Amino acid sequence: DGGITQSPKYLFRKEGQNVTLSCEQNLNHDAMYWYRQDPGQGLRLIYYSQIVNDFQKGDIAEGYSVSREKKESFPLTVTSAQKNPTAFYLCASSFPSGRADTQYFGPGTRLTVL
Amino acid sequence: GDSVTQMEGPVTLSEEAFLTINCTYTATGYPSLFWYVQYPGEGLQLLLKATKADDKGSNKGFEATYRKETTSFHLEKGSVQVSDSAVYFCALNQAGTALIFGKGTTLSVSS
Numbered sequence: 001d002g003g004i005t006q007s008p009k010y011l012f013r014k015e016g017q018n019v020t021l022s023c024e025q026n027l028n029h030d031a032m033y034w035y036r037q038d039p040g041q042g043l044r045l046i047y048y049s050q051i052v053n054d055f056q057k058g059d060i061a062e063g064y065s066v067s068r069e070k071k072e073s074f075p076l077t078v079t080s081a082q083k084n085p086t087a088f089y090l091c092a093s094s095f096p097s098g099r100a101d102t103q104y105f106g107p108g109t110r111l112t113v114l
Numbered sequence: 115g116d117s118v119t120q121m122e123g124p125v126t127l128s129e130e131a132f133l134t135i136n137c138t139y140t141a142t143g144y145p146s147l148f149w150y151v152q153y154p155g156e157g158l159q160l161l162l163k164a165t166k167a168d169d170k171g172s173n174k175g176f177e178a179t180y181r182k183e184t185t186s187f188h189l190e191k192g193s194v195q196v197s198d199s200a201v202y203f204c205a206l207n208q209a210g211t212a213l214i215f216g217k218g219t220t221l222s223v224s225s
């Protein structure tokens with residue numbers, strides 16, 4: 001089945017540690033995205049990538065880093081510089097088709113800082 | 115900048131009641147509009163979309179019409195079920211990159 005997988009589903013981190021969230025898709029989509037979801041805040045864009053080896057910062061990129069070495073993979077690293085990383089993280093992908101672009105989402109990773 | 119405003123929840127309804135969740139947007143151009151649904155502990159699923167003025171998106175009994183004159187994209191369903199309980203997000207895509215989301219509206223349907 002085609003889709004987007006994120007792992008792990010739950011992740012616990014101690015303060016000062018970096019952690020990497022995995023996102024893999026087998027939809028052959030060119031574009032991939034990372035969003036952060038906080039209660040009552042909706043979703044906010046962290047990073048996005050429209051092609052391999054290229055990515056752009058979103059609205060809240062500080063304290064995060066990404067890579068896009070393969071079309072199907074777009075891992076997100078939450079660094080110790082991120083002051084409040086506890087949140088639900090969602091990965092999405094799409095065929096870039098302009099403003100009609102439909103994004104498909106993975107099941108999410110819930111990160112908790114202890 | 116572009117933005118989406120949704121009615122605040124939670125919205126609490128009895129089964130078979132009529133549902134409306136209001137969504138209005140601010141955008142400089144002609145965005146596409148979307149409704150996504152999120153069930154507890156899961157990611158978002160596309161519910162419906164509309165790409166130009168007067169388009170009506172529909173899926174699973176839900177409908178929304180792109181109203182350019184009122185910059186609105188209200189979600190409606192004639193008869194809700196308990197299984198419709200979820201968080202609903204309105205979103206727009208203006209530039210062909212990332213979606214801009216509203217804050218979400220929680221719907222709770224009781225039998």
